[in-house]
Amino acid sequence: MTSRLLPLAAMEKILKKAGASRVSDKAKAALKEVIEEKANELALQAVKFSLHAGRKTIKANDIKLASKE
């Protein structure tokens, strides 16, 4: 999946902050993909939880609950 949601430059910054001297382009793309997948999973859970609570608006608590699964 190649979306444009998360910037590759941000992936590089995160890796450099973690102590990386150099980061390959494929590593940036890989981190982006893993993170987007995780975000999608969390989002699906959060939507379920909001519907379960009888809401159409996703709130921070839905995200927090989803992140604990």
Added chain:
Amino acid sequence: MTSRLLPLAAMEKILKKAGASRVSDKAKAALKEVIEEKANELALQAVKFSLHAGRKTIKANDIKLASKE
């Protein structure tokens, strides 16, 4: 932590794609925080793995291995 690495607009798009009708501002911020934390954890692991392999460059395989932990 309030970094500017991941755009809040992207968090909203991910949640809408997952089926959300509406998304509170705090929910966007919460998703961003959870995702950045996950990204930081993965990055730290990936850096460890690259050093273990005697490299100074982070490669996609380091990220993939970290994501399987």
